[in-house]
Amino acid sequence: MSSACAEQRLVFSPGLVQLVQDEVLPQGPRVVVTGATGLLGRAVCREFQNHGWTVSGTGLRRARPRFLRCDLTDEDAVRFLFQPDVLVHCAAERRPDVMERNADAAVSLNVHASTACGALLIYISTDYVFDGRNPPYGEDDCPNPLNLYGRSKLEGEREALRHCPGAVILRVPVLFGEVESVTESAVTSLWQQVQEATEERRALDHCLQRFPTDARNVAAVCRKLAERARQDPSIRGIFHFSGKEQMTKYEMAVAMAQAFNLPSNHLVPLTELPAGSAPRPVNSQLNCSRLEQLNLSVEPRAFSVAISECLWPFTADKRWRQTVFH
Template sequence: MKVLLTGASGLLGRDVHKLFKSKGIEITGLCFSRPVEGLVQLDITDNDAMDKLIASTKPNLVIHSAAQRFPDQMEKEPEKSWKLNVDTTQHLAQIYKTTSANGGRLIYISTDYVFSGDNPPYSAETEGNPTNVYGKSKLEGEKVVLAADPNHCVLRVPVLYGDVKTLKESALTCLLDTVRETSKPAKISSYEKRNPAHTEDIAGILLDMANKLDTLPGGVYQWSGKEKWSKWDIVKLISQELSMPMDHLEEVAGPSPGGVPRPRDVEMDRSKLTDKGIDHHTDFKTGFLKCLQPFL
């Protein structure tokens, strides 16, 4: 098997690249703004460059992980972000499909933010109804991928955490600074609930999907972590487990103050994967606290 991975220097991409290499799979990882030794630095929004790379590497599978994934940044740079999340995705899905000369299968990494959060848990067949531009861009990305080739796959994932390079790399690990910066009062929502997943778990799911590619139908698949946490729950966990005060923090029982709208609860049904024997889950408390250790 030969795999091409976009976003290989990102939070998820690093664990995907590491796992596939450890299994002896020939994988070409792409990066751009964060060059890393062993990866190919390439601007995936450059369609000609991507065409040439695919023609030369001839992968069996493309895992498209690169994206603008921060909702607030998406609102600030909507055109630039839409180009990456939708336009580039559409081009990649069209040039790399089962009917093209160098084609094969593509797995597009999407998000639970394609849902409104009003009626969880959501099945893979539930029509998306996003509340912000980020969710809209990822839902449109799903549509252009499957329109290009129904044999392509979409994998929706929740908020992720893992072995971060900086705390700000994950919307969850950055909460360590929120707790320990006691001179900065902050309001933290207990309203929005998420089902976080460790990046190593998602990498394992992608590996299983890749290994079953010959029999895996195209379409939408989903994975959520099996535990539900709000940001308020997480700052309490940090405070209790690491003996840090949280007197400067205030619980907000309604939607998060400031920023773009977030859905309340976007838990996704996992059965489409578990029915195929694909199931990876790290206990959140154990995995999350381990991720924080290098920054303590």
């Protein structure tokens, strides 16, 4: 966004008082994106902005000058700030192991922050609401989450639909995309082990079947859902979107190595799950036919192509990094 035309205003709520700088934008329909500093939130902001929407994003610890700083667990702050046409709720604690250690705070973010809305709500959920025993899963299949993360997102879905009956729930699997750090995504974090081509072996999970999904594709689906739902009230309830390639973490890492012509013989498939981690579904593949039948889906590109675009700034040639996020 250009900063040539801007104004300052005071944002007040019982939890937060902050001076923020707003840019004067063409008045298209307004979308508020929670978790705008995160991987998916950034992609959603960019997608809506590129299609003529007036975009406001929120963050907390990583809020930047162009995002509103808002504690989404403060219901008064949420009511004060949110008066959009569409609210896309991307903010969440997505790490199952972290969820188990910090249950109260994470559940509050994943569940209760979704309930304050006065417009169309798009709530981002997860394939982890399923137990992975009988894939692929349709929107009407009975959820049975195995860990606290999945349970919290399922409760968030139900709270969203209870408070906002016209809400859209979009379930997605593990995401990757244009990251600021490779550790930002469970997929791109594998790049660190791919590059460590030493004699020391790197064991990677080769049990759990995943469907890595580009956050840019998810953002496009969110925008399509928002545009259609504003015209058609039947666009509501639960939808699934997913990448189409089934891969374990080991297979993702090998694909990354091949994409950059790097060795992969130091990567070893681990066929037993490590002890002590949160339980995860073995295969929670999503059936995405509802989106496809309504012509609201997008066709994912091959994983090797999409992941190459995301990882090239983190190759050994440090000069490439200078062109990213500036």
